[in-house]
Amino acid sequence: MATAPRPDFAFGEATLLLREILKLTKSMELDMGAALGTNPTDFAAMQHLMESGPLSPGELARRLGVSTAAVTGVIDRLEGLSHARREPDPDDRRRLLVVPEPESVRRALDRLLPLTRGAQGVLDELDEDERAVVTRYLSGIAAVYREQLGIEG
Amino acid sequence: MATAPRPDFAFGEATLLLREILKLTKSMELDMGAALGTNPTDFAAMQHLMESGPLSPGELARRLGVSTAAVTGVIDRLEGLSHARREPDPDDRRRLLVVPEPESVRRALDRLLPLTRGAQGVLDELDEDERAVVTRYLSGIAAVYREQLGIEG
DNA sequence: GTTATTAGCTAACCAACTTAACGATATGCT
DNA sequence: AGCATATCGTTAAGTTGGTTAGCTAATAAC
Numbered sequence: 001m002a003t004a005p006r007p008d009f010a011f012g013e014a015t016l017l018l019r020e021i022l023k024l025t026k027s028m029e030l031d032m033g034a035a036l037g038t039n040p041t042d043f044a045a046m047q048h049l050m051e052s053g054p055l056s057p058g059e060l061a062r063r064l065g066v067s068t069a070a071v072t073g074v075i076d077r078l079e080g081l082s083h084a085r086r087e088p089d090p091d092d093r094r095r096l097l098v099v100p101e102p103e104s105v106r107r108a109l110d111r112l113l114p115l116t117r118g119a120q121g122v123l124d125e126l127d128e129d130e131r132a133v134v135t136r137y138l139s140g141i142a143a144v145y146r147e148q149l150g151i152e153g
Numbered sequence: 154m155a156t157a158p159r160p161d162f163a164f165g166e167a168t169l170l171l172r173e174i175l176k177l178t179k180s181m182e183l184d185m186g187a188a189l190g191t192n193p194t195d196f197a198a199m200q201h202l203m204e205s206g207p208l209s210p211g212e213l214a215r216r217l218g219v220s221t222a223a224v225t226g227v228i229d230r231l232e233g234l235s236h237a238r239r240e241p242d243p244d245d246r247r248r249l250l251v252v253p254e255p256e257s258v259r260r261a262l263d264r265l266l267p268l269t270r271g272a273q274g275v276l277d278e279l280d281e282d283e284r285a286v287v288t289r290y291l292s293g294i295a296a297v298y299r300e301q302l303g304i305e306g
Numbered sequence: 307g308t309t310a311t312t313a314g315c316t317a318a319c320c321a322a323c324t325t326a327a328c329g330a331t332a333t334g335c336t
Numbered sequence: 337a338g339c340a341t342a343t344c345g346t347t348a349a350g351t352t353g354g355t356t357a358g359c360t361a362a363t364a365a366c
Contacts, residue, residue, distance in 0.1 A: 014284065015272050017291035018174075024298040025175055031302055039322080057345060070323055072346055094331045094344040111301075118297030119168050122290060130286045131167065137275060137287045138170035144271030145177040148264075149184055192353075210314060223354055225315055247313040247362045311364070317357090324351070333342070 018141070028115070035111045036104060037081055041066070045074050046083060046108055049100040054087070056095050171294070181268070188264045189257060190234055194219070198227050199236060199261055202253040207240070209248050 011019070029040040036043060041064060048063050049055060055063075061071040075098055078084040083104040089095035123131060164172070182193040189196060194217060201216050202208060208216075214224040228251055231237040236257040242248035276284060 011269065012273055012276050012284075014276055014287050014291055015269065017288065017295055018272070021171075021291065021295050021298065022175065022178055024295060024302065027302055028298060041322080058343085066322090067324065068345065069325080069347080073322070075345095092332075092344080096345075115297065115301055116164065116168065118300070119171070119294055120165055122293030122297060123165050123167055125293070126286065126290065130290075131165075133279065133283045133286045134167050134290045135170065137279065137283075138167055138174065140275030140278070141272055142170055142173050142177060144268065144275060145174065145181060147271070148268055149177065149180055194353075211312085219353090220355065221314065222316085222356080226353070245313080245363070249314075307366100309365080311362100313362080314360095316359075318355100319357105320353105320355070322352090322354095324349100326348085326350105328347080329345100331342105331344080333340100335340085336338095 014137070032108070032111050036083060036108060038077065038083070042074050042077055042083075043108070045071075045078065045098075046100060046104065047112070049084060049098060050105050050108060050112075054097040054099045056089065056097060058095075060098060167290070185261070185264050189236060189261060191230065191236070195227050195230050195236075196261070198224075198231065198251075199253060199257065200265070202237060202251060203258050203261060203265075207250040207252045209242065209250060211248075213251060 029043065033040045033043040036046065038046070044064055045060055048060060057071045057075060058068055060074070061068045064071065064074070066074075075084065075086065078098070079086065081104075082101055084098050084100045087097045087099050089097050123134070126134065182196065186193045186196040189199065191199070197217055198213055201213060210224045210228060211221055213227070214221045217224065217227070219227075228237065228239065231251070232239065234257075235254055237251050237253045240250045240252050242250050276287070279287065
């Protein structure tokens, strides 16, 4: 009873590892944010800007899953820290573009790249067939999640 | 430039899938919470109570990574919804035990079990060697994360 | 048996969201 | 062309979930 109070929770090793990764990811988000002096949401915004280039506040809101009003705050904070700036959108004067500052991008990449390189390194140690197995597993897990959320969460 | 504004972000398929899973997990946490009418933190507390049985507020705070003051609020909300109740700890009269209500546990499991069963199902479709590959991959990823966080996050 | 520590709570505060309303621009319709 | 409608970002006001600091009660240490 002390070690297994609820028999329903008998997880496989892979499942436990996945859970640990999810937990580590949360710490990572805090850590990443700390690197730029931001909260996780603001850092996530930076990630989108780094990956996709300048984005409108509306698009940023959509990607972050928050209201456009909240994104105004995100941009205010990023601008306050000189991580990004507002520029007018030449094609639509209602809209604007949030442009990441190169120096901040560099700093963020300093944190992000070791992670992605490390992840890639793990994959590189696997052969083609093994990578396929991993892909199959992850696809399966993603499918299970999507199904529970009602296809497309 | 439109499709690949930053060449630094060339992710492998597995990495993209892992990212998607992380994203789905967040939706899942909201979804789970909604099932009990709670926020993700409160649901996470329920998960710990379900897995480990009654816990003290302090232990709950430690596991959730929030202050004990915040946990007072968590327990207040769970009690308000009759998902758990406070009981005195027979061994230490300063302490108390947060006990999950069976009916709420049942409702939470209704949501959780399909997920864990689904995840287990994905694993069941792999043979022994393949499962070892998955474990190796996930261990590697976890190690990379831990390393970046400075061993033990 | 006093002193120090621990447990949980309250109080006061704060950060990050939400919805609603608003001004400015763009789009669609006739 | 010109008016009605929709869209974009912002502001304003309110809510939520967290923080730290300080308190009381109970236990542990010497």
